[in-house]
Amino acid sequence: MPSAHPLAPAWLTPRRDTDDLEAALLPADAHRDAQGRLVIGGVDVETLAAQHGTPLYVLSEADFRARARSFREAFSAAFAPETEVDVFYAGKAFLSTHVAGWAVEEGLCVDTASGGELALALAGGVPPKQIGLHGNNKSDAEIQRALDAGIGRIIADSLDELERISTLAVAAGTRAPVMLRLTPGVHASTHEYIATAHEDQKFGLSLTPALSAAGAPAADSDGAVAAGAPAADPASEDTAANPYLGSPAWTAASRALELPGVELRGLHAHIGSQIFEPAGFELAAQKLITFLARLRADHGVELPELDLGGGHGIAYTEADTPRDPESIAAALAATVKQACAEHGLQVPRISIEPGRAIVGPAGVTLYRVGVQKDVQVDAPDGSTTSRRYVAVDGGMSDNARGVLYDADYSAVLASRRVTGDHALSRIVGKHCESGDIVVRNVYLPTATARDDLLAVPATGAYCHSLSSNYNYLTRPAVVAVADGASQVLIRRETEQDMLGRDTGFAAR
Ligand SMILES: Cc1ncc(COP(=O)(O)O)c(C=O)c1O
Known part of the structure; x- marks a missing residue:
């Protein structure tokens, strides 16, 4: 197993392949297809991104329903008769x-x-x-x-x-x-x-x-x-x-x-x-x-x-x-x-x-990778090391929990399978805030490149509902996936939606 990065939290396992560890965080009907693409509810992430754009909230209907049922059945059985x-x-x-x-x-x-x-x-x-x-x-x-x-x-x-x-x-x-x-x-x-x-x-x-x-x-x-x-x-x-x-x-x-x-x-x-x-x-x-x-x-x-x-x-x-x-x-x-x-x-x-x-666990957010930077950082042990910043096309406007609660998330390279070296990475958004962090610490393949898709699991709760238009970013669509098809539950916001609330300046 590779050694831990000096800036990584103790719980984060150094890795060469993310699949096994992330499987527990993804909806139950998620898997990789033969090309290594993440598939949720029978729909692969490239198809979802092509049809609906990114960032995109993806909700597994089967996973939501199974969790709803499991709460009802477990509590009903425990309190019966x-x-x-x-x-x-x-x-x-x-x-x-x-x-x-x-x-x-x-x-x-x-x-x-x-x-x-x-x-x-x-x-x-x-x-x-x-x-x-x-x-x-x-x-x-x-x-x-x-x-x-x-x-x-x-x-x-x-x-x-x-x-x-x-x-x-x-x-x-x-x-x-x-x-x-x-x-x-x-x-x-x-x-x-x-x-x-x-x-x-x-x-x-x-x-x-x-x-x-x-x-x-x-x-x-x-x-x-x-x-x-x-x-x-x-x-x-x-x-x-x-x-x-x-x-x-x-x-x-x-x-x-x-x-x-x-x-x-x-x-x-x-x-x-x-x-x-x-x-x-x-x-x-x-x-x-x-x-x-x-x-x-x-x-x-x-x-x-x-x-x-x-x-x-x-x-x-x-x-x-x-x-x-x-x-x-x-x-x-x-x-x-x-x-x-x-x-x-x-x-x-x-x-x-x-x-x-x-x-929460029924939802995954898909982002496209944009700019990446390796930033030199002083480690607690006095050494100098580097952290990779991976910027995506959303951020704190679609997931405010990092900013609000210092919440931790994980992420997986979703558009292809890459094994080999991984870099300690921080996934950040595109907002004008240095605190605009989606995933604080995750090992991503060093081969992660512009236009790759990243999937952030467990974003079904308190992400869309806390979303905003900060920096006039349009809010992502929410799509449900089930049985190999996707369905828009909430359409992507448009610039027209945002401009429609502005009463419009008329020069006098
Ligand atoms: C009164 C009440 N009930 C239920 C909930 C749901 O909590 P959770 O989504 O963590 O289950 C909340 C969350 O703030 C709440 O305030």
């Missing part, structure tokens, strides 16, 4: 009418996060009862639209919003189905989570009582509970003082139960993104179930639903080793069933909201 599970595909990861339709055909619901996403889901034919609406600052118009459409749930994020939902629902002669978004004090990412009493973020309603004027908690909170800590004894809990009194979550839940236009269906929590281990989900679930038990003790109401959010992780590079939905579902189901049994509660109907884990 006690309860049923609804999988809400989180449309913020990527939404088009086709994708919304595929999700529904696979038995999923669709989670939206704005009036625009709601409009798209409805345009895609998603039955309104299978739509949820999120958002920390929903406008009255968005709430009204949700009520008019008769969607299945509005996830309320504040007391202010609850009041407005009720007022608008009463005016419309209805009661709105509402879930309350709580912040359980669990933040999870990849392998770890942190538990905290106080949440410094804009979403949801805290379980922790608000501080008194003196800065001390107005009442005891349930605080930060270590993972695996036993649930409270239900007998003593029923008689002890309510630890949530004075918390935004308790105030909102109590109010929701009184409001004439609100039908409080249950509780919701979303604890982070790119989560590999179930422990954070389990702890959040325990906390919500303890809260449900307290609601029953003090208000005599057993809420029928619990939404455990999204955030299930995927492999962006060889360093990532996410678990499959079965093992997450099994761990979570065991914890939820046990916590409910300890509190004497029926297991509520469960929902989850995976976005990235369904659409």
Whole structure:
């Protein structure tokens, strides 16, 4: 095996042939054909580029559908026979009418996060009862639209919003189905989570009582509970003082139960993104179930639903080793069933909201290689080495995750197979920003040349949906591939589209 480059991260395997390592990151129906071209959904990348241009978002329909199904089947099986599970595909990861339709055909619901996403889901034919609406600052118009459409749930994020939902629902002669978004004090990412009493973020309603004027908690909170800590004894809990009194979550839940236009269906929590281990989900679930038990003790109401959010992780590079939905579902189901049994509660109907884990690995972005430069760099060991910069015809406008989150990706030379020497390469875009990096570190064949096609795997989520027109680049098309054919889901933006928004200068 070749030796590692001094600038390469430790996880990056030096290589002569990229195929084996990248296969795990590509859609399940990707392979190389006899000419060495990458083929996805039965269509080779040169054909895709010739028909649709580059950069190009390519989505494997079969891979998307298989992942959607695997979440539904894994969670339904794990929670059976006690309860049923609804999988809400989180449309913020990527939404088009086709994708919304595929999700529904696979038995999923669709989670939206704005009036625009709601409009798209409805345009895609998603039955309104299978739509949820999120958002920390929903406008009255968005709430009204949700009520008019008769969607299945509005996830309320504040007391202010609850009041407005009720007022608008009463005016419309209805009661709105509402879930309350709580912040359980669990933040999870990849392998770890942190538990905290106080949440410094804009979403949801805290379980922790608000501080008194003196800065001390107005009442005891349930605080930060270590993972695996036993649930409270239900007998003593029923008689002890309510630890949530004075918390935004308790105030909102109590109010929701009184409001004439609100039908409080249950509780919701979303604890982070790119989560590999179930422990954070389990702890959040325990906390919500303890809260449900307290609601029953003090208000005599057993809420029928619990939404455990999204955030299930995927492999962006060889360093990532996410678990499959079965093992997450099994761990979570065991914890939820046990916590409910300890509190004497029926297991509520469960929902989850995976976005990235369904659409991320199904997507690949194709770019054409342009300018390449070998840049001299001082290595940490004091030596001087070089890094290859490979510029492509897109960049941070079609994949903002590198700039936003320092996200790592991988890449593969897709238009031909080349073995032999590889150079540590950085794939950069064509924008006027030095931070315009698509792939920070990857070994690409030194023979990579102008007009070769590069494929960046795992770009199905949060790439098109975060895309922009920065530097007036037109947004790429999104095409679906299946059974040897491609279909445009979202057409490439044109300069005319961009100029059409400019009202036009007329010299006086
Ligand atoms: C409330 C909520 N649900 C679901 C998701 C989807 O997360 P992911 O795509 O990581 O599964 C998000 C992402 O931000 C979210 O905020």
